[in-house]
Amino acid sequence: MLQLHHIHKTYRQHTVCHNINLTVQQGELLAILGKSGSGKSTLLNVIAGLVSADSGDVFINQIRHTHTPPERREIAMMFQDFALLPHLNVWQNVAFGLKMRGVPAQQARTLAENRLAEVGLHNHAERTINQLSGGEQQRVALARALVVEPKVLLLDEPFSSLDTHLRQQLQQQIRQLVKQRHIPAVLVSHDPAEACLMADQIALLHSGSLIQHGTPQALCAQPINAAAARLLGCLNVRDTHYVPPTAIHLGQGEPCTLIQSARQPHGWLLVLQHPIWGEISTLSDQAPPNQHIAVQIDETQIVHFQAA
Numbered sequence: 001m002l003q004l005h006h007i008h009k010t011y012r013q014h015t016v017c018h019n020i021n022l023t024v025q026q027g028e029l030l031a032i033l034g035k036s037g038s039g040k041s042t043l044l045n046v047i048a049g050l051v052s053a054d055s056g057d058v059f060i061n062q063i064r065h066t067h068t069p070p071e072r073r074e075i076a077m078m079f080q081d082f083a084l085l086p087h088l089n090v091w092q093n094v095a096f097g098l099k100m101r102g103v104p105a106q107q108a109r110t111l112a113e114n115r116l117a118e119v120g121l122h123n124h125a126e127r128t129i130n131q132l133s134g135g136e137q138q139r140v141a142l143a144r145a146l147v148v149e150p151k152v153l154l155l156d157e158p159f160s161s162l163d164t165h166l167r168q169q170l171q172q173q174i175r176q177l178v179k180q181r182h183i184p185a186v187l188v189s190h191d192p193a194e195a196c197l198m199a200d201q202i203a204l205l206h207s208g209s210l211i212q213h214g215t216p217q218a219l220c221a222q223p224i225n226a227a228a229a230r231l232l233g234c235l236n237v238r239d240t241h242y243v244p245p246t247a248i249h250l251g252q253g254e255p256c257t258l259i260q261s262a263r264q265p266h267g268w269l270l271v272l273q274h275p276i277w278g279e280i281s282t283l284s285d286q287a288p289p290n291q292h293i294a295v296q297i298d299e300t301q302i303v304h305f306q307a308a
């Protein structure tokens with residue numbers, strides 16, 4: 001289990017982590033969502049020991065690691081840019097961390113090959129890194145992260161350079177491995193869809209503060225304020241309220257002007273001008289009419305944000 005207690009960090013007078021408290025259980029993946037500069041990487045680096053917090057504590061499996069050097073925290077990190085060593089082949093890259101820990105060469109090779117098999121790369125062990133695609137390189141990075149049997153897995157936007165298909169494959173694979181290995185994992189992301197797909201819980205960071213924390217379903221149903229709703233990628237967000245697309249029904253109620261329609265994989269995304277609620281977006285399984293459409297909003301599903 002990973003626990004953060006009252007983590008606080010400032011750079012000069014600028015607070016980048018403001019009294020952060022979080023717990024990630026074994027086999028659970030926590031996604032940290034926030035805008036650029038909100039403090040996501042700083043928090044990850046505090047967990048890894050690469051940055052010292054001004055105050056607060058990091059616990060791994062109930063043991064305080066606040067002042068443990070990074071190499072003794074038993075944490076594995078995966079980054080956006082893979083950080084593989086080009087002069088070593090695939091299995092040597094995976095075995096590198098074991099070699100540094102003094103594991104005998106043959107044993108390190110066997111363990112590396114087992115991890116490569118786990119990520120579907122057992123036939124690529126002898127290749128050089130530049131003979132691999134981006135997705136394969138990222139799976140080598142995953143095998144390398146897991147081979148040292150880490151107590152915590154940290155993922156700093158590891159999918160941003162992959163195409164949609166590879167990204168989905170690796171997202172699923174990481175989720176499965178975190179469950180199988182029963183380790184806590186923390187994923188830093190800008191992408192609400194990725195966070196909702198992968199995470200058991202999401203923490204929303206805004207200017208260094210944790211503004212909301214919970215399951216993806218709970219957060220999307222009741223975002224605490226407009227900033228939280230926007231971070232979650234919700235449509236129909238105003239500073240005072242949020243209308244979930246599911247609260248909007250087509251075919252009766254107020255006539256609305258159709259501003260825009262776009263075909264999506266799961267139907268039509270419509271943007272409408274409603275006489276009371278202003279611009280709203282909804283999904284429809286039917287092709288929209290030309291200019292006007294009747295819309296009813298189910299007011300019971302409107303979430304009103306707390307006053308700031």
Ligand SMILES: Nc1ncnc2c1ncn2[C@@H]1O[C@H](COP(=O)(O)OP(=O)(O)OP(=O)(O)O)[C@@H](O)[C@H]1O
Nearest residue numbers: 011012016034035036037038039040041042043190
């Ligand atoms: N070593 C440093 N010295 C001074 N300021 C820093 C340092 N590292 C980060 N910062 C500042 O702290 C703030 C948070 O940075 P951080 O990298 O944690 O944000 P982030 O949410 O990960 O951003 P991004 O999504 O762009 O990677 C930023 O304003 C950044 O400029």
